[in-house]
Amino acid sequence: MLRSNFAVFCILGFFLVFGLGCSDDSEENGTNNPQGDTDTMETDDENSLPDPLTVVPPEKLDKDAATECPGAYATLAPAAGLNSGYTVAEQEREFFLTLPDGFEGPRPMLIAFNGTGGDGKDFTETAELQDFADAGFIVVAPSSNENGTIWPVWDGMRLDSEQSLPNPDLDLFDSLVGCIAGHFEVDAKRIYITGHSAGGIMTNYVLKRRSELLAGGIPASGMHDNTLAENQGPLDSMVVIVTWGGLEDQWSGDAEDSTVNEIDFVSQSALSTKYYYDEAKVTMIGASQEKGHKFLFELNSWFIETLLSIPKGYDVPESYTPPAFPEDVIAQMYTEPYEAPVTINVTCEEGTVTGCMDLCQFMGDCVVSNNTLRGPMEAQLADYGFTSDNWEECSACVSTCDTAGAPTEEADILTCLSTAGENSDQCTQGISGGGPFIDGVNTCCKDKTESTVCKMLCESILENTLALGFFPTCNAFTTETR
Numbered sequence: 001m002l003r004s005n006f007a008v009f010c011i012l013g014f015f016l017v018f019g020l021g022c023s024d025d026s027e028e029n030g031t032n033n034p035q036g037d038t039d040t041m042e043t044d045d046e047n048s049l050p051d052p053l054t055v056v057p058p059e060k061l062d063k064d065a066a067t068e069c070p071g072a073y074a075t076l077a078p079a080a081g082l083n084s085g086y087t088v089a090e091q092e093r094e095f096f097l098t099l100p101d102g103f104e105g106p107r108p109m110l111i112a113f114n115g116t117g118g119d120g121k122d123f124t125e126t127a128e129l130q131d132f133a134d135a136g137f138i139v140v141a142p143s144s145n146e147n148g149t150i151w152p153v154w155d156g157m158r159l160d161s162e163q164s165l166p167n168p169d170l171d172l173f174d175s176l177v178g179c180i181a182g183h184f185e186v187d188a189k190r191i192y193i194t195g196h197s198a199g200g201i202m203t204n205y206v207l208k209r210r211s212e213l214l215a216g217g218i219p220a221s222g223m224h225d226n227t228l229a230e231n232q233g234p235l236d237s238m239v240v241i242v243t244w245g246g247l248e249d250q251w252s253g254d255a256e257d258s259t260v261n262e263i264d265f266v267s268q269s270a271l272s273t274k275y276y277y278d279e280a281k282v283t284m285i286g287a288s289q290e291k292g293h294k295f296l297f298e299l300n301s302w303f304i305e306t307l308l309s310i311p312k313g314y315d316v317p318e319s320y321t322p323p324a325f326p327e328d329v330i331a332q333m334y335t336e337p338y339e340a341p342v343t344i345n346v347t348c349e350e351g352t353v354t355g356c357m358d359l360c361q362f363m364g365d366c367v368v369s370n371n372t373l374r375g376p377m378e379a380q381l382a383d384y385g386f387t388s389d390n391w392e393e394c395s396a397c398v399s400t401c402d403t404a405g406a407p408t409e410e411a412d413i414l415t416c417l418s419t420a421g422e423n424s425d426q427c428t429q430g431i432s433g434g435g436p437f438i439d440g441v442n443t444c445c446k447d448k449t450e451s452t453v454c455k456m457l458c459e460s461i462l463e464n465t466l467a468l469g470f471f472p473t474c475n476a477f478t479t480e481t482r
Contacts, residue, residue: 234279245289351398374391
């Protein structure tokens with residue numbers, strides 16, 4: 001990998017010389033680079049962009065270990081490797097520290113969040129984060145602690161009702177930044193974060209709450225939904241590299257008492273690209289590689305080069321072009337929002353009970369066609385007649401509703417749901433994209449515990465710990481009401 005070695009060489013010298021500040025003859029142009037065959041970048045002085053290292057020199061983050069660090073860490077610097085007994089927010093935590101050789105700071109720092117079932121040491125190894133340390137970064141990988149309510153790994157997704165609750169994982173992030181900077185010289189202009197899957201969720205969560213501190217980050221295959229802060233304001237300037245593992249980036253599995261049949265990270269990453277692209281001060285770059293649900297470590301040298309090309313406080317020129325991918329890596333780059341493909345189109349026909357077609361069409365438009373909701377709610381959709389054998393087939397749903405909705409006392413419920421379904425054209429992708437259906441069930445089934453239609457909807461939802469939080473009305477449909 002001649003070009004990758006060259007990129008690292010460019011970073012060395014102060015462990016920080018950037019891809020835009022030095023170039024080799026093999027560097028490529030363009031936002032889409034599936035084969036690595038594009039024109040050579042101009043490198044003469046007239047066309048070169050301002051060198052980020054010259055424009056934004058390293059600046060030490062001024063922190064005092066005695067006040068920033070808990071317990072023994074107030075006087076004893078953490079060592080390379082696993083560090084435990086780090087108490088924050090009344091939780092004892094651990095983190096894996098990787099230090100660059102021959103320390104002369106200030107150095108860039110990367111904080112990395114592991115995925116479901118992993119820890120800091122595991123993520124450091126599987127994501128090959130040693131690459132960042134070799135390029136001069138201090139790499140800090142804390143271990144998750146089963147916090148969070150929607151998905152119990154990191155406390156990175158929150159219902160609206162939970163926004164004001166304390167967040168021990170955000171407290172851990174803040175503490176680690178201060179403590180590491182208290183013991184080692186951290187470059188205040190080059191603090192970045194990353195994380196994969198559940199760690200990608202936490203990355204999105206932190207980026208949206210600490211943009212004034214961060215120079216950027218890499219949310220890798222992470223959920224975008226429910227990571228926004230309450231009354232979210234504009235983000236500060238930073239570079240965000242949204243990554244996912246191609247069209248097959250889906251995952252299913254367990255965490256604590258929660259199980260998900262399938263989460264589609266393609267649509268979630270697409271939502272992230274749009275969100276960060278629309279932020280005026282954020283430079284958004286998307287990157288995908290057909291790897292499935294994996295961290296794209298083959299792009300590590302490119303991640304390093306791209307992050308360092310936009311330090312905090314760097315006024316990104318309009319002519320800025322992201323560095324090219326390594327020559328031996330096949331991947332796609334996006335400098336505009338990515339649109340995830342949606343291939344399911346449900347069309348329902350009239351049944352025998354007025355309103356049943358409308359209800360099933362409502363469910364088809366807002367849940368079946370929603371790449372994010374369809375997988376986690378597969379069992380609930382099957383209870384109503386939609387199955388993975390043929391998602392677009394609606395007749396079984398209508399027949400199921402006909403049976404439940406036949407009693408005359410169900411007419412008002414079906415009318416309410418049909419009226420709510422008139423907003424199905426507002427349904428898009430993501431959890432929030434299914435909002436009209438979620439709102440419709442919560443409104444029309446409120447205090448309707450005797451309704452057969454609402455019982456069928458809510459008793460099924462009660463079996464889904466992930467979905468239930470979004471349908472508070474269904475909490476009333478306990479065993480006693482069945």
